[in-house]
Amino acid sequence: QSVLTQAPSVSGAPGQRVTISCTGSSSNIGAGYDVHWFQQLPGTAPKLLISGNSNRPSGVPDRFSGSKSGASASLAITGLQAEDEADYYCQSYDISLSGWVFGGGTKLTVL
């Protein structure tokens, strides 16, 4: 059971918009800690997609955006493309665990 909760899967057709949510608690996201998002393509290492809740590292398309509100965060992907099919993970810091925590991951399927 992950400290940060993500839906196991989400799907969308090419060109559509999808959102992936990440729900935490008052000991992590709700405590004000930043949320980062990672994309993991099959058989590869994770890649930083969103840093500090909403910042895109250089090279990440602006189709990807992040937001945070209260104890939750969201990753939005617009203009879905086949290459977006991957696992997506949120990550934050948890004060009660004194360490970083990941969400369980959401598998995005492009129909």
Place this chain on the structure above:
Amino acid sequence: QVQLVQSGAEVKKPGASVKVSCKASGYTFTGYYMHWVRQAPGQGLEWMGWINPNSGDTNYAQKFQGRVTMTRDTSINTAYMELNRLTSDDTAVYYCAKKQSGAAYGLDVWGQGTAVTVSS
């Protein structure tokens, strides 16, 4: 370019130890924390801890305290993660990842991963 290159796959017996290396290049090794993350087959990401390559200070996830040791050798820009008393539950791909500077920033460069298999 900034790069993290990890050591090769390992096969270990239960009860043994494994030490994974992570060689950094293209940036100032001592300027950025190094984190370790693992991923069991078909499972999600699990944070293990970090090391400050400059001071050697470490912070381990509660789950691994007493069983993991993170070290570094600044002369060769390499970080290490050693895990003791291995069980089959430790079968996973282990990643090192460099953290961007600043509290609001994430793990921006990852190693290619090292597969560790624990089997009798």
